[in-house]
Amino acid sequence: MRSSSTGSSRSRWKDPLANTSAAPALELSAIEALTAGEASWLREVRHGALERFESIAAPTDRTEGWRRLTLDGIDLSPATSEPSHFTLTLSEADRKRGVVATTIGKALESHEPMVREALLHARSGRTVGKYSALAEAAWQGGAFVHVPDGVEATEPIVARVQTGTYPRLIVVIGKNARASVTESHHETARFVAGLSDLIVGENGHLTYAHAQECGARTIVFSHQHARISSGAKLVTLNLGAGGALAKSDIEVELLGRGAESDMLGLVYARDAQQFDYHTLQGHRATDTRSDLLFKSALDDRAHSVYTGVIVIEKGAQRSDAYQANRNLLLAEGARADTEPKLEIEADDVRCTHGATVGPIDAEQLFYLGSRGMDRDAASRLIVEGFFQDVFDKVGDERLTRDLEAKFAPDLEHEG
Amino acid sequence: MAIKETQLVDQDYRYGFHDQTASYSFKSRKGIDHEIVEQISQMKQEPQWMRDFRHKSLDIFFAKAMPAWAKNEVLEAINFDDIYYYMRASDREGKTWEEVPEDIKRTFDRLGIPEADRKFLGGVTAQYDSEVVYHSIRKDLEAQGVLFSDMDTGLREHEDIVREHFATVIPPADNKFSALNSAVWSGGSFIWVPPGVHVAIPLQAYFRINAENMGQFERTLIIAEPGSFVHYIEGCTAPTYSSNSLHSAVVELIAKEGAHIRYTTIQNWYKNVYNLVTKRALAHKNAHVEWVDGNIGSKLTMKYPSVYLVGEGARGEVLSIAYASEGQHQDAGAKMVHAAPNTTSIITSKSVSKGGGRTSYRGLVKVYEGCEGVKSNVRCDALLMDPESRSDTYPTMEVDAKDVRVEHEATVSKVGEEQLFYVMSRGLTEVEATTMIVNGFFEPFVKELPMEYAVELNRLIALEMEGSVG
Numbered sequence: 001m002r003s004s005s006t007g008s009s010r011s012r013w014k015d016p017l018a019n020t021s022a023a024p025a026l027e028l029s030a031i032e033a034l035t036a037g038e039a040s041w042l043r044e045v046r047h048g049a050l051e052r053f054e055s056i057a058a059p060t061d062r063t064e065g066w067r068r069l070t071l072d073g074i075d076l077s078p079a080t081s082e083p084s085h086f087t088l089t090l091s092e093a094d095r096k097r098g099v100v101a102t103t104i105g106k107a108l109e110s111h112e113p114m115v116r117e118a119l120l121h122a123r124s125g126r127t128v129g130k131y132s133a134l135a136e137a138a139w140q141g142g143a144f145v146h147v148p149d150g151v152e153a154t155e156p157i158v159a160r161v162q163t164g165t166y167p168r169l170i171v172v173i174g175k176n177a178r179a180s181v182t183e184s185h186h187e188t189a190r191f192v193a194g195l196s197d198l199i200v201g202e203n204g205h206l207t208y209a210h211a212q213e214c215g216a217r218t219i220v221f222s223h224q225h226a227r228i229s230s231g232a233k234l235v236t237l238n239l240g241a242g243g244a245l246a247k248s249d250i251e252v253e254l255l256g257r258g259a260e261s262d263m264l265g266l267v268y269a270r271d272a273q274q275f276d277y278h279t280l281q282g283h284r285a286t287d288t289r290s291d292l293l294f295k296s297a298l299d300d301r302a303h304s305v306y307t308g309v310i311v312i313e314k315g316a317q318r319s320d321a322y323q324a325n326r327n328l329l330l331a332e333g334a335r336a337d338t339e340p341k342l343e344i345e346a347d348d349v350r351c352t353h354g355a356t357v358g359p360i361d362a363e364q365l366f367y368l369g370s371r372g373m374d375r376d377a378a379s380r381l382i383v384e385g386f387f388q389d390v391f392d393k394v395g396d397e398r399l400t401r402d403l404e405a406k407f408a409p410d411l412e413h414e415g
Numbered sequence: 416m417a418i419k420e421t422q423l424v425d426q427d428y429r430y431g432f433h434d435q436t437a438s439y440s441f442k443s444r445k446g447i448d449h450e451i452v453e454q455i456s457q458m459k460q461e462p463q464w465m466r467d468f469r470h471k472s473l474d475i476f477f478a479k480a481m482p483a484w485a486k487n488e489v490l491e492a493i494n495f496d497d498i499y500y501y502m503r504a505s506d507r508e509g510k511t512w513e514e515v516p517e518d519i520k521r522t523f524d525r526l527g528i529p530e531a532d533r534k535f536l537g538g539v540t541a542q543y544d545s546e547v548v549y550h551s552i553r554k555d556l557e558a559q560g561v562l563f564s565d566m567d568t569g570l571r572e573h574e575d576i577v578r579e580h581f582a583t584v585i586p587p588a589d590n591k592f593s594a595l596n597s598a599v600w601s602g603g604s605f606i607w608v609p610p611g612v613h614v615a616i617p618l619q620a621y622f623r624i625n626a627e628n629m630g631q632f633e634r635t636l637i638i639a640e641p642g643s644f645v646h647y648i649e650g651c652t653a654p655t656y657s658s659n660s661l662h663s664a665v666v667e668l669i670a671k672e673g674a675h676i677r678y679t680t681i682q683n684w685y686k687n688v689y690n691l692v693t694k695r696a697l698a699h700k701n702a703h704v705e706w707v708d709g710n711i712g713s714k715l716t717m718k719y720p721s722v723y724l725v726g727e728g729a730r731g732e733v734l735s736i737a738y739a740s741e742g743q744h745q746d747a748g749a750k751m752v753h754a755a756p757n758t759t760s761i762i763t764s765k766s767v768s769k770g771g772g773r774t775s776y777r778g779l780v781k782v783y784e785g786c787e788g789v790k791s792n793v794r795c796d797a798l799l800m801d802p803e804s805r806s807d808t809y810p811t812m813e814v815d816a817k818d819v820r821v822e823h824e825a826t827v828s829k830v831g832e833e834q835l836f837y838v839m840s841r842g843l844t845e846v847e848a849t850t851m852i853v854n855g856f857f858e859p860f861v862k863e864l865p866m867e868y869a870v871e872l873n874r875l876i877a878l879e880m881e882g883s884v885g
Contacts, residue, residue, distance in 0.1 A: 330817075335813075337814065338812045341810070344797070345804075350828055357814040359818050
């Protein structure tokens with residue numbers, strides 16, 4: 001396998017724990033070793049993914065989708081595959097109702113058809129990136145959450161990851177089922193590439209939060225892919241706080257009539273952190289609705305790149321789509337790039353998007369100042385409000401309560 | 416290109432016209448190489464620096480790849496070896512108004528184009544009719560010290576000014592098509608406005624004498640010295656037939672301190688034309704540049720008028736409309752590059768797709784580090800007339816400075832049934848109602864046009880809407 005063009009010798013972010021100077025991490029033989037004992041269909045999926053990974057050239061600062069990032073000093077060479085261990089929290093009452101939270105390995109025994117279906121269709125979205133292909137080839141461990149048809153999980157299900165390099169979570173919500181799931185990442189290794197597959201059956205309802213709080217030196221790749229059936233609804237909240245460079249693809253496919261998705265995102269970036277979010281609102285059936293709000297607050301020399309696309313396929317009449325990206329610049333050195341895109345091939349649609357980049361509103365500061373509030377306190381209040389708006393839209397306080405506390409703005413060093 | 420020349424003379428094309436290629440006095444062979452470039456430069460008896468410039472540009476053209484982001488199979492279909500790169504029109508004698516086909520005259524009638532314009536558009540020698548008008552305008556301009564000629568004449572008569580500014584806004588290496596234009600350019604306009612001079616009437620290529628109009632590889636250079644104002648109008652609402660299916664112009668505008676340039680284009684090429692144009696303006700301190708850009712014709716248009724705001728307090732505006740029907744792709748947009756503090760820009764884009772046509776808005780707003788106090792607003796609205804058509808919006812914003820305000824908003828929708836119902840309830844037919852709504856949608860653009868253009872454009876939309884409903 002090729003090693004990445006940004007060699008580890010140049011890395012400023014080299015994690016002593018990650019042992020990057022070792023031989024290239026993922027040979028075919030390594031995949032063979034991983035997959036020993038796996039079903040042949042799954043080995044085929046892994047081999048196919050490894051081929052895709054190798055067929056895509058290593059990114060440089062001229063590669064589309066990468067050229068806005070600063071790759072100097074970023075070590076993109078893949079890490080050795082270490083199994084990901086998810087700590088799963090599921091209430092006893094929900095377990096008794098038939099809700100399942102287990103490892104993918106165990107689920108392959110107990111729910112084979114369902115897991116197989118999920119793994120075979122996992123990367124049917126538009127963006128098959130180099131590192132999502134890598135994760136698909138190399139994942140180990142991983143978690144599986146399933147809510148059977150007609151069941152409502154009463155407590156949020158939590159999947160927390162602290163170790164591992166290629167974490168994977170599969171969530172399958174049955175027909176007329178309902179659940180809230182939080183996936184949180186706290187890995188500190190040099191390199192993490194994760195996959196999240198969300199499948200919502202007919203008239204199902206899933207509220208899903210993905211909190212990325214990895215180590216400050218970690219390179220974090222994340223690929224989220226959701227498939228929504230008719231009448232079903234998915235609400236997602238993506239929070240980005242950790243990592244030196246975090247690159248996420250968040251794709252929702254509305255596959256059945258009347259499917260809906262609310263997609264929320266919040267990035268709080270500091271120091272020289274780089275966040276790159278790509279979203280897809282894929283309208284592939286009639287009467288579908290999607291609403292996206294991604295916000296970022298950028299301090300110090302942080303940099304955010306947002307590219308989002310609404311695709312309304314031919315025949316997806318009466319689609320209704322909205323997309324907004326708001327960027328708040330808190331420091332001179334901060335930087336925001338935004339590219340909200342529309343591709344519309346049906347005429348009976350309503351499709352709107354908007355994007356803004358700007359500092360804290362001077363009028364708001366002035367107003368709060370006139371009420372006797374000092375500038376720091378006023379700034380903090382405004383940023384809190386900027387964040388709160390996103391949490392409120394999730395509409396599930398049980399899920400967001402803890403996350404809100406972690407996302408309190410820290411502006412003490414502001415002038 | 417794959418299409419044979421004979422097929423291009425499409426008898427079904429109701430509003431177009433064409434010159435017989437035989438009436439051209441000089442025609443280079445097909446294809447492009449250094450020999451052709453040498454021939455063009457020799458024919459024009461150009462100075463050595465321009466000759467060198469052309470050759471260097473050709474090498475860049477050969478070396479450059481097609482734009483990768485376009486991913487356009489239509490673009491890949493261009494066969495550069497099957498194109499004439501230089502044709503010089505004869506004196507156009509022998510063609511009379513009577514020879515212009517009846518249906519085209521009818522279209523001119525319906526568009527209400529003035530008699531003199533019709534003859535010009537019909538390819539009939541128009542100098543006799545317009546000479547009087549032309550001379551009085553010419554005299555006014557001369558009195559003000561304004562230079563206005565075709566680019567070849569500009570190079571011959573004002574070499575110093577041309578050499579100082581030529582290709583400083585759009586270097587040959589900017590993109591593959593600007594490199595091609597730089598190698599084989601011919602025609603286009605050259606305008607120089609002295610400091611403080613306000614040119615009262617809009618300048619049009621139409622007023623030029625012996626104009627090599629609507630060339631394939633036009634090269635236009637407009638220089639507005641400090642404190643001056645000029646409005647230039649390119650093209651016309653009437654359909655423009657061309658047997659040359661690749662058109663690749665380069666337009667450079669330089670607005671010096673406090674100057675104001677407005678550049679209006681209405682492009683209505685016949686639907687076999689690839690219209691791949693690079694248009695860019697430099698706006699110095701407190702200068703103001705406006706692009707008013709209408710795209711109605713052509714098979715594929717790729718055009719993103721840009722303003723590089725390089726002086727503090729500079730203003731850039733793009734106001735554009737695009738209309739795509741069957742077989743057409745209007746890939747248009749705008750770029751605003753804020754490279755100085757307190758610069759402002761506004762982009763307003765409106766598009767209508769019909770009958771399987773595709774419109775794309777592709778844009779960029781960039782704010783460089785340290786450019787505080789920048790304000791930019793981008794607004795895109797698209798109307799889809801049927802389920803076969805397509806609309807894309809690809810805006811990009813890159814912001815490297817903190818104290819700025821950058822906003823983008825876009826909507827895509829169809830003509831509202833309620834709107835239609837309301838207008839029809841007042842006794843209008845569906846066609847009339849749709850036309851009225853589309854005209855209303857384009858209104859912000861149309862009202863920026865000189866009146867006669869505005870009237871023509873409204874009528875043209877009415878013609879295009881016929882048969883779109885029912």
